[in-house]
Amino acid sequence: MRRPGRIGPLVLASALLLAPALLPAPAGAELAPPQPMRPAGTLVIATSAALAPALRRAAHRFEAAHAGVHVLILGQGSDVAMARLYTGQADAAVIGRDASDNEIKAYAWIYGHAPQAEALGAGSRATPGLSPALAVIVAARSPLRAMTLEDLRQALATAPGPFHIVMPDAQSGTGRFLRHRLHQDAAQFYWPRVREIAPPAPGQAGRDGEIDRAIATAVAADPKALGFAAAPRRPGLRVLPIRAGGRLLRPADRDYPLRRTIMAYRPVGAQPLLIAYLACLRGVFPPAS
Amino acid sequence: MSRASWRRAIARGLAGAALLAGVAPVARAQGAAGPGLDPAADPAMSATLASLPPYQAGPRVAGTIRIWGHGSPTHDFVGDLVRRWFAGFHRSQPDVALDYRMYGTASAVGALATGAATLAILGEEISPDAQRLFRRARGYAPTEVDVANGSRDANYFDYAHMIFVNRANPLTGLTLRQLEAVFGAEHRCTRRNLRQWGDLGLKGDWARRPITPYAWKTDVDFALFFRERVLCGSHRWNPATREFMPVTRPDGTVVQHGQLILEALAKDRYGIAISNIRFANPAVRALPLAWRAKGGFTMADPASLIARTYPLGRIIPAYVDVPPGGHVGPAEREFLRYILSREGQQALAEASGYLPLDRASQTRALAVLR
Numbered sequence: 001m002r003r004p005g006r007i008g009p010l011v012l013a014s015a016l017l018l019a020p021a022l023l024p025a026p027a028g029a030e031l032a033p034p035q036p037m038r039p040a041g042t043l044v045i046a047t048s049a050a051l052a053p054a055l056r057r058a059a060h061r062f063e064a065a066h067a068g069v070h071v072l073i074l075g076q077g078s079d080v081a082m083a084r085l086y087t088g089q090a091d092a093a094v095i096g097r098d099a100s101d102n103e104i105k106a107y108a109w110i111y112g113h114a115p116q117a118e119a120l121g122a123g124s125r126a127t128p129g130l131s132p133a134l135a136v137i138v139a140a141r142s143p144l145r146a147m148t149l150e151d152l153r154q155a156l157a158t159a160p161g162p163f164h165i166v167m168p169d170a171q172s173g174t175g176r177f178l179r180h181r182l183h184q185d186a187a188q189f190y191w192p193r194v195r196e197i198a199p200p201a202p203g204q205a206g207r208d209g210e211i212d213r214a215i216a217t218a219v220a221a222d223p224k225a226l227g228f229a230a231a232p233r234r235p236g237l238r239v240l241p242i243r244a245g246g247r248l249l250r251p252a253d254r255d256y257p258l259r260r261t262i263m264a265y266r267p268v269g270a271q272p273l274l275i276a277y278l279a280c281l282r283g284v285f286p287p288a289s
Numbered sequence: 290m291s292r293a294s295w296r297r298a299i300a301r302g303l304a305g306a307a308l309l310a311g312v313a314p315v316a317r318a319q320g321a322a323g324p325g326l327d328p329a330a331d332p333a334m335s336a337t338l339a340s341l342p343p344y345q346a347g348p349r350v351a352g353t354i355r356i357w358g359h360g361s362p363t364h365d366f367v368g369d370l371v372r373r374w375f376a377g378f379h380r381s382q383p384d385v386a387l388d389y390r391m392y393g394t395a396s397a398v399g400a401l402a403t404g405a406a407t408l409a410i411l412g413e414e415i416s417p418d419a420q421r422l423f424r425r426a427r428g429y430a431p432t433e434v435d436v437a438n439g440s441r442d443a444n445y446f447d448y449a450h451m452i453f454v455n456r457a458n459p460l461t462g463l464t465l466r467q468l469e470a471v472f473g474a475e476h477r478c479t480r481r482n483l484r485q486w487g488d489l490g491l492k493g494d495w496a497r498r499p500i501t502p503y504a505w506k507t508d509v510d511f512a513l514f515f516r517e518r519v520l521c522g523s524h525r526w527n528p529a530t531r532e533f534m535p536v537t538r539p540d541g542t543v544v545q546h547g548q549l550i551l552e553a554l555a556k557d558r559y560g561i562a563i564s565n566i567r568f569a570n571p572a573v574r575a576l577p578l579a580w581r582a583k584g585g586f587t588m589a590d591p592a593s594l595i596a597r598t599y600p601l602g603r604i605i606p607a608y609v610d611v612p613p614g615g616h617v618g619p620a621e622r623e624f625l626r627y628i629l630s631r632e633g634q635q636a637l638a639e640a641s642g643y644l645p646l647d648r649a650s651q652t653r654a655l656a657v658l659r
Contacts, residue, residue: 031360031392034405079422083399102418102510106395109362159528171417171508171524187508188532191474191525 033110034088043071043277046081046090050129051262054284055094062277071277078173079103085265086110091274092266094281096123096131097173098180099265107265115265118278121285123260125231125252128209132230133251134178134258136240137216139223146243149257153182155226159190166218166227168211169198178228181258228258254287261288328638328645333592338638340648344381344630351384352620357400358607359412360391366412366445366641367391373636378627385620394510401610402426408621409608410436413447416513417522423608431608432617435646435654436628436637438594439603442567443642449589450515450601453554453562453573460489462577462586465600468519471561472502474528477521484527486559495559502530503550503562509534511546514603515563595647605643622658629654 038044047055052075059071074084082103084090093099099107099117107115123131136152138144147155155163168174170189175196179185197214212229219227220236231239231251241248242257249256262285264278328334359367368391375387390406398419400406403426415433423431439447452468454460463471470476470483483489487496505511507526516524531553533546547568554562555572566575566589577586580600593599607625609617617625627633634645646654 031365031390034390077422077425079399079418080402080426083396083403083422083426086396087400087403087405089403089405100418102395102416106393106399109360109393110396112362187506187524188526188528188530190528 036088036091038091041069041273043069043092043274044074044084044090045071045092045094045277046074046076046084047094048078048081048096048129049075051075051094051096055281058281058284059277062280066273066276069273082106082265085115091270092264092278094120094262094264094278096260096262097177098261098263100176111267113268116268116270118264118266119288120262120264120278120281122254122288123262123285126233128212128230131260131262132212133256133260134174134228135231135251136242136258137219137227137229137232137237138240139220139225140236140238141223142225142238144226144240146241146248148243149182152226152242156183156189156194157186159193161190161193162224163193163226164222164224165189165194166215166222166225167194167196168215168228169196170194172199174211174228177260178258326638326642328635331591333590333595334638334645337595337645337647338631338635341631341634341645341651344377344627344632346381347623347626348619349384350382350619350623352618353386353388353407354620354624355388355390355400355405355407356410357390357392357406357408358394358397358410360393362393364445365391367410370637370640373640374624374628374633377632377636378624381627382620382623385624398423398431398608401431401608404610407609407618408624411606411608412445413439413510414514414517414604415606415608416510417517427610427612429613432611432657434607434609434625434629434657435604435650436607436625437605437634437641437643438597438646438650439605440642440644441589441591441594442565444567446642447603447605448565448567449594449599449603450563451565451589452576452578452601453551453564453569454576455554455558455560456572456574457558458486458574459491459495460486460576462579463489464579464582464584465519466581468578469521471500472504472515472527472530472563473520473523474525475520475523477523482527484529498559499529501557501560502527503554503557503560503564504530504532505546505550505563506532506534515601518601591644595644597647597650617658625658626655 045055052073055073059073062071063069074090078095078097081090081093081095082099085093086107104114123133126132136147155161156165167178170179179187195218197211199211212232215227215229216232216234216237219225239250241250244257251259266274326334328338371389394412397406397409397411398415399422401409402423420430439449442448452463466479467483467489470479470481474482476482484500485496486498486500507530508524516522533549535546536544536549538544545568547564550562550564551568551570551573554560555570575588577588578600579586587593587599589599589602594602609621611617629651637643638645
């Protein structure tokens with residue numbers, strides 16, 4: 001087998017001359033997906049900066065158990081991870097949220113089908129950056145004791161109502177998660193009641209923690225406030241349990257409805273080595289519900 | 290792959306440019322031509338094209354342009370256009386190859402941000418998510434070069450947004466700021482929300498009637514343009530807005546949201562809607578719009594869209610990766626110069642549904658490349 005780089009100058013010149021005529025090819029032909037060009041035994045996993053350390057530790061263990069295997073972890077962000085997956089530069093994307101509709105569309109329009117989605121485990125209970133469960137928080141003096149998901153949806157969307165909502169930006173990853181779980185992905189809230197805390201620009205340190213702290217501060221000062229944030233440990237606040245199926249569920253509970261999931265996205269029919277590495281990641285995160 | 294099979298691949302027209310880029314052979318999606326216009330038949334278009342300077346080749350450059358962008362699994366919207374662009378360009382710049390990867394706008398900026406692409410040509414304005422992605426990956430913003438104006442009403446060619454009222458409604462026109470006050474909830478660029486027809490100057494029975502807005506689903510790509518252009522970047526739409534998505538019928542045919550919106554408006558005397566003239570019905574009427582109260586009110590037509598006097602016309606951008614203090618890659622720069630030339634814009638008018646740039650827009654775009 002000859003590599004393209006060893007093709008003679010005549011063929012290369014022909015390719016140059018033919019190039020204009022090649023676009024587009026005959027009707028009905030399909031645009032081929034990008035082909036990964038990585039040495040055998042190398043896995044490239046794209047992820048967020050927050051998840052990267054855990055994935056690197058797992059990679060070291062995996063390399064120790066599999067001679068000749070190298071696992072490269074790229075931790076630039078979940079959106080960049082998905083871009084590396086659909087451009088063929090990563091074997092899998094491991095992210096602390098569901099892929100967005102546009103990310104799935106980008107992949108599907110290249111490969112002809114959606115990527116294989118796999119839940120690796122639950123996000124953290126309350127660690128900023130590690131997909132913390134969203135707690136429903138109120139001021140300590142609030143009379144509220146528990147709410148159902150439907151109560152929460154109505155608090156966000158229905159006018160009039162007694163609450164002041166404080167939440168992450170509705171278009172942020174956390175905001176989308178909240179809209180997905182509470183509001184059937186709808187984008188419309190009763191805005192006069194909603195205060196959103198906007199994320200800082202990409203690259204600014206401590207972003208998730210800052211948003212949670214800002215929400216907690218606003219809620220602690222307002223007995224009518226209802227906040228959504230990673231469960232903060234600070235005086236003046238209470239975490240409301242969510243009532244579901246006759247039970248009161250809290251962020252640490254496995255089936256708490258606002259708990260998040262660490263997801264892996266990979267090609268359908270991925271190589272066994274990748275499947276094995278992703279399987280070893282299941283031990284890194286708490287089990288998903 | 291053997292030398293002979295590479296030769297066969299090249300002869301079949303499948304491998305050439307990709308081979309040069311060191312990537313897998315590239316086949317092309319179906320070459321569905323765009324609804325090419327006859328520039329000579331439209332005075333605005335022919336005058337615009339005649340005003341543009343022809344391409345003057347710069348220094349000879351070499352390399353492979355890896356282009357990602359507007360396309361889909363079923364329609365190769367711009368294949369014919371890109372072929373014409375590249376064929377014309379290649380006569381002056383024979384050492385440049387093209388790796389064509391127009392999989393769709395959704396993957397284009399991600400490809401540029403991760404280095405898979407060296408040039409992204411989108412099918413619509415860049416989304417905030419795509420901007421964030423690029424900034425996170427590279428630490429700076431992508432460099433934008435406008436290459437076309439969106440169409441008036443051609444499907445898949447970024448048609449203009451238009452504002453409709455029920456035909457019974459006597460309103461004569463709206464400014465961009467009035468639109469923000471009607472469709473938005475945050476009035477970032479104006480003083481207050483407008484919620485009754487009397488707020489827009491209508492008298493009598495109309496005055497106290499609430500305005501019901503109709504729109505595309507407010508957080509999908511289709512609505513992002515309106516959000517950026519009209520709502521000053523706010524995602525807080527008027528909570529009374531009725532949102533529509535395309536509907537697939539049991540027989541598999543798709544009814545576009547633009548049509549559903551105007552069908553609903555036809556039944557609502559007090560509604561106002563975002564849609565496009567391609568979906569109009571006899572019971573609705575498009576409104577003239579103005580950038581500001583003192584400006585002229587205009588309908589969307591080729592002349593107003595090319596001159597950008599109509600405020601809801603679309604702009605088709607290309608993006609390149611230029612680090613701070615750096616320069617556009619020489620091959621990409623030269624190719625973009627060709628696209629912006631009279632020849633490039635003539636091809637665009639003939640082989641796509643887009644409208645060409647006028648001289649002022651072309652000058653601004655060329656300035657980015659210097």
